[in-house]
Amino acid sequence: MTPLLRWRSAAAAAVALILALSASRADDTADFYRGRQIDLIVGNSPGGGYDVYARLLARHMGQYIPGNPNVVVQNMPGAGGLRAANYIYSVAPKDGSAFGLFARDIALVGLIGGNPNVQFDPRKFTWLGSSSSYVNDGYMLFVRKDAAVQSIEEARRPGSPPLVLGGSAEGASGDDVPVLLRDLLGLHIKLIAGYRDSSVLFIAVDRKEVDGRTVGLSAVRSAHPQWLGPNSDMRVLVQFARKTRLPEFPDVPTARELAPDDRSRALIELAELPYYLSRPFAAPPDVPPARAKVLQTAFLAAQRDRQYLEEAEKLKVDISPISGEDILQAIDGMAKTPSELREALRNLLAQK
Numbered sequence: 001m002t003p004l005l006r007w008r009s010a011a012a013a014a015v016a017l018i019l020a021l022s023a024s025r026a027d028d029t030a031d032f033y034r035g036r037q038i039d040l041i042v043g044n045s046p047g048g049g050y051d052v053y054a055r056l057l058a059r060h061m062g063q064y065i066p067g068n069p070n071v072v073v074q075n076m077p078g079a080g081g082l083r084a085a086n087y088i089y090s091v092a093p094k095d096g097s098a099f100g101l102f103a104r105d106i107a108l109v110g111l112i113g114g115n116p117n118v119q120f121d122p123r124k125f126t127w128l129g130s131s132s133s134y135v136n137d138g139y140m141l142f143v144r145k146d147a148a149v150q151s152i153e154e155a156r157r158p159g160s161p162p163l164v165l166g167g168s169a170e171g172a173s174g175d176d177v178p179v180l181l182r183d184l185l186g187l188h189i190k191l192i193a194g195y196r197d198s199s200v201l202f203i204a205v206d207r208k209e210v211d212g213r214t215v216g217l218s219a220v221r222s223a224h225p226q227w228l229g230p231n232s233d234m235r236v237l238v239q240f241a242r243k244t245r246l247p248e249f250p251d252v253p254t255a256r257e258l259a260p261d262d263r264s265r266a267l268i269e270l271a272e273l274p275y276y277l278s279r280p281f282a283a284p285p286d287v288p289p290a291r292a293k294v295l296q297t298a299f300l301a302a303q304r305d306r307q308y309l310e311e312a313e314k315l316k317v318d319i320s321p322i323s324g325e326d327i328l329q330a331i332d333g334m335a336k337t338p339s340e341l342r343e344a345l346r347n348l349l350a351q352k
Contacts, residue, residue, distance in 0.1 A: 029291060029294055030067040032096070033066055033067030033294075034067035035067070035069070036067065036097060038069050038070070038072070038096075038099070039072060040058050040072065040074065040099060041074050041088055041101070042054045042076065042077075042100070043080075043082075043101065043102050043106075044101075044103070044198070045075055045077045045196065045198070046075050047197070047199045047223065049198065049219030049317070050279065051073070053101065053317060054073050055073050056311055056317070057071070057302055057308075058071040058072065058073050059071075059308075059311070064298035065298045077197065084100050085100065085110075085120055087100070088125070088282065088283070088284050089119060089120035089125065089284060089285065090120070090284075092284050093284070094283075094284045094285065094286050095288065096283065096291030096292065099126075099128060099295060101280070102280055104274045104278045105274040106122065106274075106280070107122035107334065108273065108274045111331070112346040122331055123328065125283070126282060126284060126285060126286075126287045126292045127296075128282060128324050129280075129299050129323045129324050129327065130279050130326075130327060131278075131303060131319060132279045132320050132321070133276050133277070133320045133322045134275040134276060134320070135320040136318045136320065137218045137241075137278065138249075139214060139216050140214065140249075141177075141212065141240070142212045142214070142215060142220070142234045142236055143163065143212035143236075143237055144233060144234060148161045149161060149163045149211065152187070152253065152258065155188055155189070156185075160188055161188075163187065163189050163190070163212065164210045164211045165178045166201045166205060166209070166213045167193035167194070167195065167201075168194070168200075176349055177240050178191045179191065179351070180271055180348065181214075183348055184268055184348070185255065185258045185264070192209075198219065202223065202227075205234075212234070218316065218318045221316035222315045222316045236249055238253065239252050239254045241255075242254045242255075255272075256268055266341055267341060267344060267348070271345060273333065273334050277327050278318075280327060281299060282324075282327075299324075300323060
């Protein structure tokens with residue numbers, strides 16, 4: 001046999017071995033997932049924006065996993081999503097049978113430090129991806145039209161009455177964003193925290209217990225659409241987590257526009273980075289590589305599924321997915337932010 005023929009024979013044998021091993025791994029993965037339940041842990045209460053995304057994914061992702069397991073949502077609210085993140089990181093099985101959906105700022109909270117309840121390194125999760133990168137969304141300051149304060153100018157005026165906003169758990173965006181608007185933009189805001197969840201907060205505003213709240217536009221579209229439209233009792237004063245104004249709100253300024261100086265703008269931009277991974281899904285660290293790849297591939301496949309997208313449109317939620325690798329790159333970008341800015345942001349959020 002000539003050297004060329006020997007090389008071709010060896011190459012063919014190597015390809016056959018790789019294909020055989022791949023088929024064997026696929027069979028092993030299908031055997032593991034067949035008839036199994038995958039737990040999807042959501043760090044928020046039922047009915048809110050995160051829960052909507054989780055249940056939407058759960059209805060479609062299993063068909064893209066070999067063995068077609070059922071994906072079952074389990075809500076685990078607490079500490080602004082930290083309870084669920086800690087559970088997935090340290091307690092949940094690491095065999096590919098569990099993953100979670102956390103608050104978008106979990107990665108940043110883990111990086112800036114200072115919170116004794118954080119028991120994870122965000123860089124070590126097995127990230128699947130995020131259903132939304134906030135392309136068509138924004139975190140908005142909604143205020144009742146009959147509130148004492150009706151404009152940014154009034155909210156900044158010395159001696160003006162406070163804008164009373166409702167918030168929920170420590171570490172949640174609904175609590176953090178009002179603090180940033182208050183301390184970086186100079187808005188006279190009084191935060192009433194402690195509401196159980198997003199659905200209760202909507203009711204509190206409608207009942208005039210508080211003047212308004214900060215909340216994602218997609219959450220309003222899907223869970224409380226009566227706040228939108230010309231006959232709404234609400235107005236929007238600020239668009240947070242937006243580089244530019246949404247076409248739907250051309251007259252509402254972004255937080256970046258309202259920043260009084262370069263340092264305030266830099267802190268706002270740092271606080272807005274997590275919104276790129278707005279609905280982040282992750283499995284525990286050290287999931288077997290073949291199963292991790294299956295979960296990551298299935299997650300992205302579900303985001304392209306026609307029925308999934310039709311449901312998302314009906315629910316009025318933004319689908320602009322990014323991959324697990326994109327999330328790791330975003331976390332790396334947060335980690336490279338100057339330590340002075342990270343420390344300043346940590347101190348700001350500790351002064352609620």
